[in-house]
Amino acid sequence: MPCAFPGERVPRFTPTARCEPHRPGQSAEVTGTSSNQKADRTSDQKADRPSDQKADRKTRVTVLVALAANLVIALAKAVGGLLAASPALLSEAAHSVADSMNEVFLLAALRRSRRPADRRHPFGYGKERFFWSLLAAVGIFVMGGCFSFFQGVEALRNGAEEKFSGYVAGLVVLGVALLAEGGSLVRALYQVRRQGGGMDGLRDPALRTVVAEDGTAVLGVTLAIVGMALHMVTGQVVWEASSSLAIGALLVYVAYRLGREARDQLIGEAADVESSDRIRALLAAQPEIDSVEALFTMKMGLDSLLVAARIDLVPGLDSERVEEVAVRIKRSIASIVAETGQIFLDVTDRPAAEAAESPAATGERGGA
Template sequence: MSLSPSRSAAPPEATPATGPPGGEEETRGTVYVALAANLAIAAAKVVGGVLSGSSALLSEAAHSVADSLNEVFLLASLRRSRKRPDRKHPFGYGKERYFWSLLAAVGIFVTGGCFSFYQGVEALGSTSDSPSGGYAVALAVLTVAGLVEGASLARALWQVRREAAANGRRFVRQLRLTDDPALRTVLGEDGAAVAGVVMALVGVLGHLSTGDAAWEGGASLGIAALLVYVAHRLGKEARGQLIGEALGHRTQQEIHDFLTRQPEIDEVTALLTMRLGPGAALLAARVDLVGGTDSEEVEDVCVRIKRELAHRWSELDHVFLDITDARSARRSGPTQA
């Protein structure tokens, strides 16, 4: 016997949601801050790179242009993921967030990583060892860029700290467990941006002090490697979520234990979960009821269990319970992805 899913907006009781109320608006604000910072910095880096001829600064300019484009992708994902479920997408549009996050990862790789690699190879093959004029501008731009990128990173880390406090978690644990792809992308971009500025400063200062352009070539290649790594990590996470990632093992085990504790349930024979978006998930469980439960009680039992599940785990937007015979079903614990 299979019953229809339930949806509930009940507040969490045992396991808190991934983020506090208003988390999406905070994420939107974080993305806007990052976009404004990257647009201003990209323009300054382009001007400074052209005036100084610094390959490291031009690599950083490409980095900021890529980040700006990605912030536009993330804003689009925040808007599109809020569309209500319809006949074509009955589980909603939450995975739009993961799709646009994947595009952002591709943008970091192509626009930032590939251009920085080209600049590095060109600088290493350069025959000119004397730095051109305008390097004071390059140093000033990189210093200001580091401060602005640092402020944007601090804004994203502040949001993680707020979510950690709301969820009763330590900061590092929240940083690792957050399932908001937009916030993850901003953190990755801003962290890479700060590290990239440091690399560019080292390259420019090394070039100025030694007269060897290989310093800047090495800095550009380092920036390229950093961007490729960030793009790989973000793309891998987005891919896992797009193809249907289960809830964490601990959460699955908690749900399994909760179901087995119900007096009407004899055994949980299968438990499947899938993330539908940040703070939204689907649960499908096959359970065997104890003997003697008549058909009139089944409906009331399932409604109560679904209500309690949504109350304890607020991310469970869709809950399916399938009543079956444990003797003919495969006995198993939580199914892991």
């Protein structure tokens, strides 16, 4: 069936276009060269919408700003940590190195996820964005969290020798790092606000990762400053070791949250409840639809949603009428949920009571 999008005229089928007869439970198929080509062109245009490209450019700038800040800060923290023999400062250096590598992953995600669909990947490469975000989460856990735990445990076990000569320089480095990380966080939050604020502004996993990294960095630097200051005042390394352990715990938590979100999106996360409810309500309001037996949705990328619905039509509709109804429904779904990319309608005579047992039909976890 042809899929129309907002602002597009519904295509008129050539005389050869027809709705093939189908058995119960089989999707209705629409044939016709001109309509299929039109749908393909529309899909390609949708994948390269100017608004998506503009959002990608803004996200790329945000990632580059964070990368530049982290590279400079990582070097400064490493030098200061070695001079002061500070476990907290070395933990923060590892944190910044991990963040820098993660920004490289995110830049790769921005470039590779926008590749057009091909024969091997007919739904496109949108999910590659989620894959690179998962690698970034693993990097935060391994390079940041684990190294911070190691530094904290080593300081507690060995009772690190107190060297105060470089601590003033270390605190200065952390102060500069706090300003730089804060500036990067403000830049990321500004973009979130420009993209709708709240969860709408954080739909992009790359931008969400940058916000999480910068927010964690600001909190981590604050913990390191507190630990170093208490170490200098009390002369007890336990304070700085504790701050290093706290930084490690913070990084592990952030990595877990980011990794869980990326995992859900990779294995096939459904659309948000609001979008699913809008689609279901639209289908139920169509006079030609007797019942909506099941609705399935899956995120195929940042701005790409797959929608599949099993519907039962009222009796007495001929093939041409079924075709017209399908075109109108697809156009309507795309108009109320702009990120809709692929829409499949399955017309079935299966009893609604049987289909209602599906999690997708009831709205339970795993379905829309």
